Amino acid sequence: MDEHALELVRGGDHPVGVLDPPGKRNERAHLPDQRQRHQRAQGGGNHHGLGEQPGDCPLRTDQSHHPSIPRGPPVHLSAWRAGPRQCYSPAVDFVAGTFAEPQRPEGVIEDRCPADLSVLLGRHGWALSQVDRAVDAARAAQPSWAARPGGERAALVRRIGEVLKGRAEELARAIALDVGKPLWESRAEVQACVAKAAITVEDGLRLVAPFPAPGQPDAECRFRPLGVVAVLGPFNFPVHLPNGHVLPALACGNTVVFKPSEIAPHAAELYARCLAESGVPPGAFNLVQGPGPVGAALAAHPGVDGVLFTGSWAVGQAIQRASLGQTKLLALEMGGKNAALVLRDADLDKAVYDALFSAFVSAGQRCTAASRLIVEGPPARADAVAARIAAAAERLSIGHPLREGVFMGPLASEPGLEKFLAGSRAAPETMLEPRALSPGGLRGWYVTPGVHRVRARTGSAYEREELFGPDLAVYDSSSEEEAVAIANSTDYGLAASVHTASREAFERCLSTLDCGVVNWNAPTVGASGRLPFGGLKRSGNHRPAGLYSALYCAAPVAILQGEPRLDRAKLAPGVGWVDE
Structure with missing residues (x-):
C-alpha cells in the first residue's frame, strides 16, 4: 500500500472482538506528587463527561448513499467494555x-x-x-x-x-x-x-x-x-x-x-x-x-x-x-489549510464524496484534510453542493473506534475539542453546526461534523487557520482563476485537489496552486509513498518526506580524484619548483 494515504483506503466491515489487554493489569504503588502530574491532554483539567445533548448525532449504520464508507450492523458496546x-x-x-x-x-x-x-x-x-x-x-x-x-x-x-x-x-x-x-x-x-x-x-x-x-x-x-x-x-x-x-x-x-x-x-x-x-x-x-x-x-x-x-x-x-x-x-x-476545487464540468457526485471523505476522515485530524471547498459557478450551485455535503455528514457513523461500522471516532484530546469548537463557532454562516456528543452514553471527546458557507472573504482567522477537526467551509467562485486565488489565500500550502473533466484545466490549476500535493479528481488526503510529500509556505521548510525522506537523512559528499604523482608539466603559471 502507498505510504501517506491510508487516504484512499475505504475499509469495509471489520470484525470487532472483546478488548483484551496485552498484559495483566500493572498497578503502580508509588507515584510522584500529584501537583507534578501532567494530564494526558497537555495540561488539561479533569476528564469529565460532556453529557448527552439534545440533537446529538445518532450512531448511523445505514450508509446506502455512501457505500464505500465502513458500515455494518450495530454492535453492543459491551463487546469492548467487557475488558478491565x-x-x-x-x-x-x-x-x-x-x-x-x-x-x-x-x-x-x-x-x-x-x-x-x-x-x-x-x-x-x-x-x-x-x-x-x-x-x-x-x-x-x-x-x-x-x-x-x-x-x-x-x-x-x-x-x-x-x-x-x-x-x-x-x-x-x-x-x-x-x-x-x-x-x-x-x-x-x-x-x-x-x-x-x-x-x-x-x-x-x-x-x-x-x-x-x-x-x-x-x-x-x-x-x-x-x-x-x-x-x-x-x-x-x-x-x-x-x-x-x-x-x-x-x-x-x-x-x-x-x-x-x-x-x-x-x-x-x-x-x-x-x-x-x-x-x-x-x-x-x-x-x-x-x-x-x-x-x-x-x-x-x-x-x-x-x-x-x-x-x-x-x-x-x-x-x-x-x-x-x-x-x-x-x-x-507542518499544517495545512487545504482546498478542494470543483470546476464547472466536474462530476458532482464524485466531488461531493471526495470532499466529504477529505474533510471528515480521521475526524478532520489530518494535515491534508480538506477544510475549504471552492465551487466554480453561481452562488446557488455552491449552496446546493453545501446542502448535499451537510446532509451526507449528518449520516456519518460516529462512535467508539473499535466498534464495527464507525466512520469517525473522537478527537484525540480535550484541548483539541475545545479549540475546534471555538474556531468553528467563528464561521460566518452555519449549515451544519458541530456539537460535542456522547454516543451510546460514552464519555469521550466526540464531536459532530460542521459545514459552513462563506459568501464573502474577510480574511478572518476561521478562513486562514487550521482547525484540525471535522469542519468544511464552502465557497463560490465566478471563475477558475478566482477559485485558485481563494485556494492560495492562506499562509499554508500543503495539499489541494481539482475536480474537472479537463486535463487542460487541471494543468492550469496545477501550475498556479501554491501546494506541494495537488490531486486530480481525488481527495486531498490521497498521496503516494513512492513520491515526495511536503508543503510550501507554512506547511514545510522545503525538505519533503515520503520517497524523499532519505535525502534529509544523508549528506552528500563531492569527491574529485587526482593523479597520485606530481606532473611537472601541469604546474600553475608562476610556480617555481625545486626537487628534493
Missing part, C-alpha cells in the same frame, strides 16, 4: 536497548482513552534526564552502526517491516485506543508502515546511492549519515509518520531518538518493541516519552545532528528558534 478498566502497564522509555521508566520521574502523564474516559490506559513517569541518556546512547552507537555494510542496514529495515506486519492487529488496536482512530483506519496506518520498509529499501536508498559525475570519470558523489537524529512524532498518525523518518534514518546509517506525542505513548512503545524484536542494535534506536518540554530539550540538544518533526507551524517555529546558532538539519512537516 486498566488496559496497559505504564508506557516506558527504550534507551540503549533497555525498556524502563525513569528512575527519578519529574512528572507523570495519565493516559486515558479519548473514546471512553473511564478506560485508563496507564500512567507513566517522564524525566528530562532521559534525553541526555538517550542522546548519549545514540552517539555511542552511531559509528559502529554507520560502519556496517549498507546491505546489512537495509536487511534490518526489511525485518522491521516483517515484524510490524506480524503485529499489525496489536498495533492497530493500540493506535485506536490511544488516539480514537477507527480500527479500519488504524489498520491502514499499520499497512502503510509495513509498505514504508519496502519503499525505503527498493526506492528511497537509490536517491542516496553513490553516482559519478556525467562525463567526468574523476568525479563522484557519495552520501554519509548525519549522525544522531531526533524524530518528534505527532498524535494523528502516531506510528506511520514517525516510522517514515525512522526507517530511512536507520537505513542511511544514522541513530535515532524518538519522542512521540504524549497523547499516544502506548502505540509508540509497541512500535519500539517491534524494532527491538527486529534486532536493532542497542542505542541505534531510542524512545523517550514525555510532554512538550521533553521534545523541546531533545530538539535543542547539542548532541543531535538533525530534527525530523511533524506537527504545527507554531511548534515548528519554536524548533527553528531553538536551533539558531546550531548546525543541525531541520526537516519540518
